Amino acid sequence: MALKPQLNERILDLSAAPGGKTTHIAQLMKNTGVIFANDISKERCRAVSANCHRLGVNNVVISHSDGRFFPKTMTGFDRVLLDAPCTGTGVAIKDPSVKASKDQKDVKRCSHLQRELLLAAIDCCDAKSKKGGVIVYSTCSILVEENEAVIDYALKRRYVKLVDTDLEFGRAGFKNYCGLHFHPSMSLTRRFYPHTHNTDGFFVAKLQKLNDNHKDPGLKKRKKARLE
Numbered sequence: 267m268a269l270k271p272q273l274n275e276r277i278l279d280l281s282a283a284p285g286g287k288t289t290h291i292a293q294l295m296k297n298t299g300v301i302f303a304n305d306i307s308k309e310r311c312r313a314v315s316a317n318c319h320r321l322g323v324n325n326v327v328i329s330h331s332d333g334r335f336f337p338k339t340m341t342g343f344d345r346v347l348l349d350a351p352c353t354g355t356g357v358a359i360k361d362p363s364v365k366a367s368k369d370q371k372d373v374k375r376c377s378h379l380q381r382e383l384l385l386a387a388i389d390c391c392d393a394k395s396k397k398g399g400v401i402v403y404s405t406c407s408i409l410v411e412e413n414e415a416v417i418d419y420a421l422k423r424r425y426v427k428l429v430d431t432d433l434e435f436g437r438a439g440f441k442n443y444c445g446l447h448f449h450p451s452m453s454l455t456r457r458f459y460p461h462t463h464n465t466d467g468f469f470v471a472k473l474q475k476l477n478d479n480h481k482d483p484g485l486k487k488r489k490k491a492r493l494e
């Protein structure tokens with residue numbers, strides 16, 4: 267797992283239901299430390315609770331709130347996972363209805379929400395954490411709008427850098443795509459395809475937080491305009 271949780275850490279799973287990854291993280295942490303498992307859906311939070319009980323997990327605190335506002339409640343996590351809500355284009359092989367039920371509006375809506383959630387995930391993470399300061403972003407979509415474009419947006423707004431996912435297979439993320447140009451480090455992200463890797467279509471990026479400030483994306487342009 268790209269998140270690489272360590273014993274006794276403070277972990278946040280920002281959109282956690284039904285809890286597949288939360289319970290796996292708990293297992294890797296041998297039930298030590300604490301995992302905050304949040305999801306916007308109260309109904310789906312019940313599934314997180316049921317799965318934790320079923321698997322003997324006892325280091326999880328479950329909350330249901332809109333992850334975009336989570337930094338207002340709590341920050342200072344060693345590691346944060348955002349397994350983001352997405353169009354699910356990567357699982358079309360299992361659920362062909364995705365192909366007909368999603369349109370460009372859904373893609374835009376998801377991409378917008380993913381950007382907001384990723385900034386929130388970064389803001390919840392502690393850049394000074396001795397062991398961590400790590401954020402993992404994943405989707406089960408293969409669309410650039412939901413993956414590289416979201417990461418690129420965050421790189422411009424927060425002090426984070428892409429690091430190796432340590433995953434042994436998968437293709438490199440796109441640095442350029444249909445006239446869009448992303449940060450050169452985008453090759454550190456990983457794409458997975460059903461026809462190549464015999465998995466669901468999936469995307470994973472790992473970010474290291476460098477400091478807790480926010481970047482001002484318009485600053486360079488304004489400085490340049492002042493000099494001209």
Ligand SMILES: C[S@@+](CC[C@H](N)C(=O)[O-])C[C@H]1O[C@@H](n2cnc3c(N)ncnc32)[C@H](O)[C@@H]1O
Nearest residue numbers: 281282283284285286287305306332333349351
């Ligand atoms: C891909 S699923 C997460 C799957 C989970 N990581 C697992 O392994 O079981 C995405 C989740 O995001 C939740 N979600 C959607 N919008 C959200 C928001 N604004 N804040 C928090 N969670 C949200 C959905 O309810 C859904 O459960």
